[in-house]
Amino acid sequence: MLQKPRGTRDFLPDEMEARRSVEAKLREVGRRFGYREVCTPEFEELDLFTMRSGPGIIEEMYVFEDKGGRKLALRPEITASVIRMYINEAKVARKPLRWYYFADCFRYERPQKGRYRQFWQFGVELIGADTASADAEVIILAHEMLKATGVTFELKVGHLSFMKNLLRDLDPILQRRVMAHLDKKDFDGLSDTLANIGKSDLGKALTDLVACRSLDRAFAIAGEIPEKERIRQTIALLDAAEVRYTLNFGIVRGLDYYTGIVFEAFAEGLGAENQILGGGTYRLAHLFGGDDAASCGFAVGFDRVMVATGQTERKTEPVVAVICSEEGRIRSLAVARAFRNSGFRTESDLTGRGISAQVAHASKFADFAVIIGKREAESGEVTIKDMRSGEQATVPLDDAIGRVAADGAR
Ligand code: HAM
Numbered sequence: 001m002l003q004k005p006r007g008t009r010d011f012l013p014d015e016m017e018a019r020r021s022v023e024a025k026l027r028e029v030g031r032r033f034g035y036r037e038v039c040t041p042e043f044e045e046l047d048l049f050t051m052r053s054g055p056g057i058i059e060e061m062y063v064f065e066d067k068g069g070r071k072l073a074l075r076p077e078i079t080a081s082v083i084r085m086y087i088n089e090a091k092v093a094r095k096p097l098r099w100y101y102f103a104d105c106f107r108y109e110r111p112q113k114g115r116y117r118q119f120w121q122f123g124v125e126l127i128g129a130d131t132a133s134a135d136a137e138v139i140i141l142a143h144e145m146l147k148a149t150g151v152t153f154e155l156k157v158g159h160l161s162f163m164k165n166l167l168r169d170l171d172p173i174l175q176r177r178v179m180a181h182l183d184k185k186d187f188d189g190l191s192d193t194l195a196n197i198g199k200s201d202l203g204k205a206l207t208d209l210v211a212c213r214s215l216d217r218a219f220a221i222a223g224e225i226p227e228k229e230r231i232r233q234t235i236a237l238l239d240a241a242e243v244r245y246t247l248n249f250g251i252v253r254g255l256d257y258y259t260g261i262v263f264e265a266f267a268e269g270l271g272a273e274n275q276i277l278g279g280g281t282y283r284l285a286h287l288f289g290g291d292d293a294a295s296c297g298f299a300v301g302f303d304r305v306m307v308a309t310g311q312t313e314r315k316t317e318p319v320v321a322v323i324c325s326e327e328g329r330i331r332s333l334a335v336a337r338a339f340r341n342s343g344f345r346t347e348s349d350l351t352g353r354g355i356s357a358q359v360a361h362a363s364k365f366a367d368f369a370v371i372i373g374k375r376e377a378e379s380g381e382v383t384i385k386d387m388r389s390g391e392q393a394t395v396p397l398d399d400a401i402g403r404v405a406a407d408g409a410r
Contacts, residue, residue: 007109007117019306023102025148026122026300033141035098035124040081042104046071048080051287052257060107074106077255079297080284082125087290095128095293102302114273114304123299127285130294132233135261135281136241138296139234142277143243145300146265151308153276155244157263158251159231160280162222166205170197176256178202182210183252210250218249227260234261257282263298267308276304318408320346321362321369325355328372335372335382335397342401344408363387368404 004010011019027037050058062074075081078101090097102122109115122145126138139157146153163182167175174197181190187207194200209221215235219228238245251262262280270276279298286292320339324332332348339346347366349358355373362369371383376394384400385392386407395403 005117007111009116009118018309019302022149022306022309023122023302026102026145026302027100029141029145029148030100030124033098033137033144035100035141038082038085038099038101039103040075040078040085040101043072043074044081044084046073048084048288049073049076052080052284057107057255060109062106062108075103076107077105077299078103078121078123079125079255079257079282079299082123082297083127083284083290083293083295084288086127086293087285087288091290096134097125097127099127100124112273114270114301114307116303120302121299122302123297124279125295125297127295128293129296132230132237134294135230135234135296136237138279138298139238139245139261139263140241140243142263142265142279142298142300143241143245146277146305149300149305149309151267151276151305153265153267153308154246155263155265155277156248156251157235157238157245157261158248159227159261160252160258161225161227161231161260162209162218162249163206163252165222165225166202166209170199178206179252182206182250183254185210185250210248212249213247215247218247222249231261253278253280257284259283261296267304270304270308273304276301276308317345318367318404319365320344320404321358321366322346322348322372323355323358323362323369324349324372325374325377326352327374328377331377332372335370338397339370339401339404342405344401344404359385367407370400 046063049061057076061076064072066072082099082101086097100123102120104118104120106118108117111117124138124141126134143155163179164175167178170178177193178190181187181193190206191200191203194203205221209218212218212221215232251264253262258280260281264275265277266274267276277298277300279296281294281296283292283294285295322332322336322339336346336348351358355371359369359371366387369385369387371385373383376382381394382397382400383392383394384403
């Protein structure tokens, strides 16, 4: 038997309904903040991702050559594509641009709970605003979106300039190596690397910075940094908006394009893969031939959010089964159409079995059975049976629709 590729999943209807319901909540929050949906290709020129996304993600990419010999990659993330699109299509549009997307990404990672090779991100990019208010808006939006999903989460907010200031004398490759140790909380690896380059004196300041949870203390450890005022303003705005967060100056982020504020959210009960959101301010536009548009964004790891919610979303709408004898079959079409036109999920019998066999079958999935036998076909009424209470009555079609509507409104 053929199996699906490793790290991919099939979604049956119950799961898809739960996913669509959470997706709708995220879209609604985005809409209320004035963000509008965009869509980019599933595959892009390989160069788009090799330019700035960083070595981690490049190793994980699905890369292929098309029949014309072009080097392409399945998108491992969507920020680079969105910025490419901004330069191709919307450079002259009114700024700031407030965009969101919901789309699948591909990373060749070792699959485990919450880590897949095909996964979905719900992401947001704010392009062309370079203020504390812009940074704060994006973090407030991230906070609101996660709240709307119902997951229990912790939001951590940091800023790269603290660590960069401590590491300013190291070349970029060494900076990245040191930051990778800190990202993984690999303090032994960190002291080995620092010892090898004769910078052991940095070890204490770096570990203090990672442990520190206060802005004043972080400034004291890292020294004067030019972004100081902007950072203070952003944090003040988050406090005013009652965002629940903790400061964390050890956030490094796996992608290389971030420039300032960085933030991540973690959910309870997910094990090792518990990061459900990541983002920050970044600059990519100038790399792709555009202006140097300041941008800030994040992506929600949608599949991890679904694992964290325990997929508790359940259908709440009533389901109607239309059941008929041969004499009632023609009329059953009009009855089913009337229920559908009233907005109800309505399933017609397709088996041609006897009425009692159809009712027994309907009891497995329907809240109401609407029966059109010989009697109802002649009288023009329908028999409606509440499958949970067992009550039934023969009534005009409109009354039957009214009963289902009253149940749906409860
Ligand atoms: P990222 O942190 O690489 O950031 O991914 C965002 C989220 O996607 C992660 O926090 C995680 O929840 C989820 N995720 C990542 N890899 C997997 C996987 N293999 N399986 C399931 N979920 C996964 C970005 O991609 C940036 N583009 C975010 C961003 C937008 N920054 C600015 N704008």
